[in-house]
Amino acid sequence: MAEQSIAKTQNDAAGENVTLSITGMTCAACATRIEKNIAKVPGVQKASVNLATEKASVTYDSKTANVNDVIEKIKKTGYGVQEEKVQLDIIGMTCAACATRVEKGLKKVEGITSATVNLATEKAIIEFIPGNTNIEQIIAAVKKVGYDAKVVGERDEDYERNAREKEYKKQIRKFTVGAILSVFFLVQMISDFAMEYGNGMFFHMSPWVQFLLATPVQFYVGGHYYRDAYNAVRGGSANMAVLVVLGTSAAYFYSLIVTILGTGQFLYYEAAAIVMTLIVLGKLLETRAKGQTSEAIKTLMGLQAKTARVIRDEEELDIPLEEVQTGDLIFVRVGEKVPVDGEIIEGNTTVDESMLTGESMPVTKGIGDTVIGATVNKHGSFTFKATKVGKDTALAQIIKLVEEAQGSKAPIQKLADKISGIFVPIVILIALATFAITYFIAGFTPALVSTIAVLVIACPCALGLATPTAVMVGTGKGAENGLLIKGAEHLQTSQSVTTVVLDKTGTITKGEPDVTDIIAFGKYKEDELLQIAASAEKGSEHPLGEAIVNGAKESGIQLQETQNFTAIPGHGIQVSIKDQKVLIGNKKLMIKNNIEIGTALSRMEQLEGEGKTAMLIAVDDSLAGIIAVADTVKETSAKAIKHLKNMGIEVIMITGDNKLTAEAIAKQVGVDRVLAEVLPEDKSAEVEKLKQEGKIVAMVGDGINDAPALAAAHVGIAIGTGTDVAMEAADITLMRGDLMGIVDTISLSKTTMRKIKQNLFWAFAYNVVLIPVAAIGLLNPILAGGAMAFSSVSVVGNTLFLRKWKPVR
Numbered sequence: 001m002a003e004q005s006i007a008k009t010q011n012d013a014a015g016e017n018v019t020l021s022i023t024g025m026t027c028a029a030c031a032t033r034i035e036k037n038i039a040k041v042p043g044v045q046k047a048s049v050n051l052a053t054e055k056a057s058v059t060y061d062s063k064t065a066n067v068n069d070v071i072e073k074i075k076k077t078g079y080g081v082q083e084e085k086v087q088l089d090i091i092g093m094t095c096a097a098c099a100t101r102v103e104k105g106l107k108k109v110e111g112i113t114s115a116t117v118n119l120a121t122e123k124a125i126i127e128f129i130p131g132n133t134n135i136e137q138i139i140a141a142v143k144k145v146g147y148d149a150k151v152v153g154e155r156d157e158d159y160e161r162n163a164r165e166k167e168y169k170k171q172i173r174k175f176t177v178g179a180i181l182s183v184f185f186l187v188q189m190i191s192d193f194a195m196e197y198g199n200g201m202f203f204h205m206s207p208w209v210q211f212l213l214a215t216p217v218q219f220y221v222g223g224h225y226y227r228d229a230y231n232a233v234r235g236g237s238a239n240m241a242v243l244v245v246l247g248t249s250a251a252y253f254y255s256l257i258v259t260i261l262g263t264g265q266f267l268y269y270e271a272a273a274i275v276m277t278l279i280v281l282g283k284l285l286e287t288r289a290k291g292q293t294s295e296a297i298k299t300l301m302g303l304q305a306k307t308a309r310v311i312r313d314e315e316e317l318d319i320p321l322e323e324v325q326t327g328d329l330i331f332v333r334v335g336e337k338v339p340v341d342g343e344i345i346e347g348n349t350t351v352d353e354s355m356l357t358g359e360s361m362p363v364t365k366g367i368g369d370t371v372i373g374a375t376v377n378k379h380g381s382f383t384f385k386a387t388k389v390g391k392d393t394a395l396a397q398i399i400k401l402v403e404e405a406q407g408s409k410a411p412i413q414k415l416a417d418k419i420s421g422i423f424v425p426i427v428i429l430i431a432l433a434t435f436a437i438t439y440f441i442a443g444f445t446p447a448l449v450s451t452i453a454v455l456v457i458a459c460p461c462a463l464g465l466a467t468p469t470a471v472m473v474g475t476g477k478g479a480e481n482g483l484l485i486k487g488a489e490h491l492q493t494s495q496s497v498t499t500v501v502l503d504k505t506g507t508i509t510k511g512e513p514d515v516t517d518i519i520a521f522g523k524y525k526e527d528e529l530l531q532i533a534a535s536a537e538k539g540s541e542h543p544l545g546e547a548i549v550n551g552a553k554e555s556g557i558q559l560q561e562t563q564n565f566t567a568i569p570g571h572g573i574q575v576s577i578k579d580q581k582v583l584i585g586n587k588k589l590m591i592k593n594n595i596e597i598g599t600a601l602s603r604m605e606q607l608e609g610e611g612k613t614a615m616l617i618a619v620d621d622s623l624a625g626i627i628a629v630a631d632t633v634k635e636t637s638a639k640a641i642k643h644l645k646n647m648g649i650e651v652i653m654i655t656g657d658n659k660l661t662a663e664a665i666a667k668q669v670g671v672d673r674v675l676a677e678v679l680p681e682d683k684s685a686e687v688e689k690l691k692q693e694g695k696i697v698a699m700v701g702d703g704i705n706d707a708p709a710l711a712a713a714h715v716g717i718a719i720g721t722g723t724d725v726a727m728e729a730a731d732i733t734l735m736r737g738d739l740m741g742i743v744d745t746i747s748l749s750k751t752t753m754r755k756i757k758q759n760l761f762w763a764f765a766y767n768v769v770l771i772p773v774a775a776i777g778l779l780n781p782i783l784a785g786g787a788m789a790f791s792s793v794s795v796v797g798n799t800l801f802l803r804k805w806k807p808v809r
Contacts, residue, residue: 015061019404022074025051026240027241027464031420031464035049041069041073042065043060086151088124088151088152090102090117090124103117111132114127174221175277177217222245222279229245243424244276250455251781268448274782278786282791286461300479303374305337329383330383330384330385334380337374338351342385342387343371343384344369348366349381350363351375351377353372356372401484404486406476410488411489452784453775462759462763462766462767463763473752473800477805484733493715493731498649501686501698502701503654503709508671509633509634510632511702512631515628517612519627533627539565561577593618594621596623615627645670651673652671683705684711687699698716699715719737720733744807755801758798
């Protein structure tokens with residue numbers, strides 16, 4: 001029974017999405033055939049098969065199709081779907097009706113493909129799709145119908161990796177056998193070559209000895225290719241295995257016939273054996289290299305804590321991470337990993353969140369702050385309440401997003417897919433034409449040799465791996481550096497961006513106003529003015545008021561008691577402090593209360609010209625001073641915008657602020673074009689206008705009102721420190737909230753696309769050049785086998801250089 005890995009998501013508009021791990025694929029033609037056959041299942045809306053990840057992503061209408069329909073179709077096509085099996089002890093059954101009831105309850109669980117309950121043994125054997133469901137949900141289903149269950153024995157959590165390792169070791173054994181037996185043929189070839197030129201010792205094996213050596217290589221070492229070819233043909237397709245089997249079988253069986261009849265001296269056992277061994281070696285190296293392309297997922301999974309110290313009944317218990325429940329109180333010591341997501345209820349500390357954001361500086365945390373699972377506690381110990389566990393944690397969501405992105409297809413892959421779909425039949429036709437023409441011109445033996453070379457040299461794998469391997473590494477490198485890219489399409493589009501539209505508040509700026517200037521008039525000092533203003537504003541819920549209060553607290557200023565607080569909409573506030581009447585607000589408020597402000601107007605205009613909000617303060621009907629508040633610019637905003645402009649990208653700032661304030665911020669960070677006083681609902685319309693001008697637009701924002709604009713842009717980029725709504729609407733999320741992430745995203749996109757184009761060029765060039773060379777008889781089948789074996793390895797190897805990419809800093 002194969003095992004399986006799956007991810008399943010719900011798409012409200014298009015139905016349900018399921019991702020299945022496919023076994024038995026050998027080349028891009030396999031992927032294309034599976035994709036076409038899945039699409040034929042009634043109710044399936046979309047199907048995408050990725051050769052590099054060996055996964056199929058299927059969107060289907062749950063009313064007319066289900067996962068089992070898709071799995072059955074894949075199996076009929078000649079391939080397998082990985083599943084996992086678990087055995088449960090069922091507790092509480094008394095009769096056959098109980099067994100039937102449990103069985104029905106289990107079969108209702110989405111993701112269970114088979115369930116058999118045995119009353120005599122009181123056990124249930126369940127086959128299910130991990131990720132679609134899990135052991136906990138299966139046990140919960142048993143409890144729901146009135147019984148209890150527990151797992152029989154221990155379950156291998158790393159089932160997919162262990163299955164791959166087992167298969168890899170099996171292939172190593174096969175290659176070892178092939179290599180040992182092929183050595184004799186290689187020595188014979190060298191000896192024949194040396195004898196031809198009159199040197200060296202003669203080494204020649206009889207035809208029957210060659211037959212005995214070649215047969216294990218053909219049917220043990222290459223046995224899986226025969227099975228794959230049979231399944232492919234049975235499923236109505238032709239793949240790389242078909243080419244390998246046709247080429248090596250032609251050499252082997254021709255040699256066998258000659259051996260039996262004893263009618264000739266030309267034998268090709270060595271070609272069949274050495275070619276098969278080289279192809280197995282190539283696949284081994286390819287598998288090893290492909291494993292390295294998915295290091296990002298392995299790294300992310302390795303970040304998780306294994307246990308959690310939970311406080312239950314006033315006792316600390318170390319329990320497996322899987323047993324942590326929402327609402328549990330968890331104690332974390334210095335140096336330990338935070339097990340799950342939650343909220344601190346006791347203690348203060350600093351936490352290293354670099355695994356999530358890429359930011360190396362630890363973040364200070366206190367009561368009420370959130371902590372994220374897999375981050376590292378650097379200093380003080382603390383207790384927190386678990387709010388998200390299991391698949392709901394931030395890390396689990398990131399892993400899921402990266403897996404889905406790695407399984408997606410870039411638009412550039414469409415051409416390769418089309419060619420891969422018809423590649424093998426075309427090669428077979430070329431091989432037949434080669435045999436016919438060469439036989440007519442030069443006779444049977446040269447025709448056979450050239451035909452074998454054509455069949456063996458052709459490699460659809462290189463075409464199929466060129467794009468997805470690069471996408472895997474690119475999205476993985478992005479995740480490692482806090483760039484969450486939702487799909488290959490967005491990774492490709494990012495490299496073509498010509499215009500970046502930046503929201504101001506929370507994107508260019510911090511989104512949290514700070515006190516920037518305090519100007520005193522008359523008898524008051526700056527500290528006294530801040531104390532008066534903060535005391536007056538402590539009852540206000542306005543962001544500017546909160547900024548003044550926070551500024552006073554940071555300066556250690558004690559706030560005074562107030563009476564008669566009154567908020568005056570559109571003007572400011574009025575309050576009494578120690579029997580003194582205090583007014584804080586705009587010019588309208590001062591004029592309305594007959595307060596002389598002439599001496600402050602020029603300074604006030606200067607502050608507003610700098611993008612600051614200036615508020616006048618009056619005490620007992622006399623002007624006391626000005627306090628200015630501004631949403632300060634992020635430290636890296638100007639640097640990021642400079643980088644973007646150096647890349648030839650137009651940078652536009654969009655904001656609802658007045659033009660004067662907006663232009664002041666724009667000047668500070670180097671933005672040349674400003675769209676000011678834009679209502680939230682009009683932001684998407686502005687993006688559409690830019691698109692109509694022929695620009696490739698990336699919209700960057702962090703708020704709920706940015707979501708429509710993010711969705712409207714060619715690429716929507718959300719600041720990870722912003723709202724969940726913005727992140728959901730975006731194509732890319734910058735976990736650090738740093739605009740340098742935009743530069744990194746475009747840099748990563750350009751680097752990845754350059755690698756994809758290199759891969760596609762070499763994959764196309766390899767086949768276009770070498771197939772004709774083989775067809776005209778200039779390529780020995782053994783050399784053809786070696787070249788074919790290493791063609792896909794070279795493509796994957798080239799992709800691995802992408803792992804050296806580093807963020808722009």
